[in-house]
Amino acid sequence: MESNHDKEKQVARHLAGNAKARSLAERKELKARSAERRVERMERARRRQPDDDDFDGLDGDDEVGTRVPPQRVKHVHVRVPTAALEPPEPIPESAVDARDLALVTGLAPGRARVRDVAVGETDEFDADLDAALARTQRASVAVGDRVVLERRVGGRPRVVGVVERRSTIARADGTRAGAERVVAANVDRALVVAAARSPRLRPRLVDRYLIALEAGGVRPIVCVSKVDLVETAAERAEIEAILDEFRALEVPALCVSVESGEGLDDLRALVRGQTSVLVGQSGVGKSSLANGLFGALDLVTGRVRDGDGKGRHTTTASSLFEVDDAGTRLIDTPGVRSFGLVDVTRNSLESFFPDFDAARASCHFGDCGHVDEPDCGVRAAALAGEVPARRYEAYVRIRASLDG
Ligand SMILES: Nc1nc2c(ncn2[C@@H]2O[C@H](COP(=O)(O)OP(=O)(O)OP(=O)(O)O)[C@@H](O)[C@H]2O)c(=O)[nH]1
Ligand SMILES: [Zn+2]
Structure with a gap:
């Protein structure tokens, strides 16, 4: 026969069990919700257009290493004269004192993470971009750039110039027609x-x-x-x-x-x-x-x-x-x-084939696609060997693979 005391104990155990079960279910649900949110975040990141105010290396969904909280800036729309949006002229390597050289390893709005290559060590620090670079940051400074540093007493060093590049990985900058984002x-x-x-x-x-x-x-x-x-x-x-x-x-x-x-x-x-x-x-x-x-x-x-x-x-x-x-x-x-997927369209394809420019001038149609149009200068040039056949073939293949 069970005593009242035992019954009480049983009830208490039952309640405790319920509470535990509920909290387990809750935790499971919380976990599922957080996973959902993560997937949403990842999808948002994938959908994000290049005109968003994200900066490479700060956010995105690749999970390498420790995440550093993204630094965000609010969109501020200020009318800037077009000339001010042109990136400053790159600096020839020969004009730079090697002691002032640094390598850009990360970027945030108005700021670069740099490695002091002159010192020959891998220690890194933050440097501010000067006004002209900050204004044109998408085109003027990228990870991998070699930059000129101005050291300041009692202040963060400042990036005052970018050394001529030997190559770039660039995409169209959605915020400005014809502009590139490096x-x-x-x-x-x-x-x-x-x-x-x-x-x-x-x-x-x-x-x-x-x-x-x-x-x-x-x-x-x-x-x-x-x-x-x-x-x-x-x-x-x-x-x-x-x-x-x-x-x-x-x-x-x-x-x-x-x-x-x-x-x-x-x-x-x-x-x-x-x-x-x-x-x-x-x-x-x-x-x-x-x-x-x-x-x-x-x-x-x-x-x-x-x-x-x-x-x-x-x-x-x-x-x-x-x-x-x-x-x-x-x-x-x-x-x-994500480079390369959105960067080639039927309209932009020709810009990747500057070697067609001379031949293009003799196409009959101004909007010639150089595939099956009559009197095509580019096709004629390819047949005559003036444009490399493999370039023309690549063009035709890629054009066929593009939707519109
Ligand atoms: N069998 C096999 N699976 C692989 C190999 N390399 C990658 N995978 C699998 O392919 C899937 C995608 O690999 P990821 O390295 O995350 O691909 P990713 O290109 O970095 O993807 P994003 O981060 O979305 O750009 C994972 O499930 C990997 O385990 C491989 O050599 N063999
Ligand atoms: Zn043509």
Whole structure:
């Protein structure tokens, strides 16, 4: 027979159990809601147009290293004379005292995170952009830029000029017609990543990356990722045939897998001592490849993570990583990652083919598309060998792959 006391205990246990169950359910729900919010945030970040007030390396959904809280500025619409929106003239390297040189590793509105290359160490600090640079920041300063620093007694150093670039990764700036937004500078190599499977390999998409990179003077390497998922010899042969097309254009092209390790040594050798970026559709394995090649990257220190998380005197996240002691660098920002997808349209395609300009003058139609129009100067020039056949073929292929 149960005593009252036992009953009370039972009831208490029951209630406690309920409370626990409820809190578990609640916690589960909270977790689900926070996951939903995260997905929403990621989707918002994906949808975000280039005229949003985000700055590369500050936000975005790639989860490498520690997140540094984004610094936001309110949109302030001020009418500025057009001349004031032109980026200041770049400074020739020969005119710069090496002691004043610094490397931009991250950006925030009006501010750059820089590495003092003159001192030869990797310690980084924040510097203010001078007024002319701050006003034209999207075009005038990018991660990878070498800049001229003015040191100030009792104040933050100031960036007063940008050294001439040897290459750029740029996209149309949605806020101003014809204007460019530079998302990275002085990049040697772009690893154009396309998956063997999931998502399906799309060679025409790779073509688009190649011409967009060529426009900025960045040399591509085509990487077909996830080749461990390839099941048959026929499928593998198909991929190799596609890669041969790129190799014929003197573009290095290789199969890689972070699962089997295939191709990683070759790729590491290709990018050694150079500054690289990874571009390609979402989900093709860019982060996995960066980690497979170099190890985990640390946004706070701008280095491969080595357990040394010492605080630095910067509030701006780094997007430029030193991955070894041989000068091998990786730039990784949301702007770079999503480069190439929105940058080529039917209208802008011709701007990637300046070598057609002379021939274009003799097209019969002013709006000639150079594919099946009669009296096309470009097609005639390609047939006559005045325009390289592979350039014309690339143009036709890419044009066919564009929707409108
Ligand atoms: N089997 C296999 N799966 C891979 C390989 N590389 C990446 N993956 C998987 O592909 C998925 C996407 O990889 P990510 O590295 O996040 O792709 P991402 O290109 O960085 O994607 P975003 O961050 O959206 O730009 C993950 O589930 C990875 O585990 C690979 O070599 N083999
Ligand atoms: Zn034409």
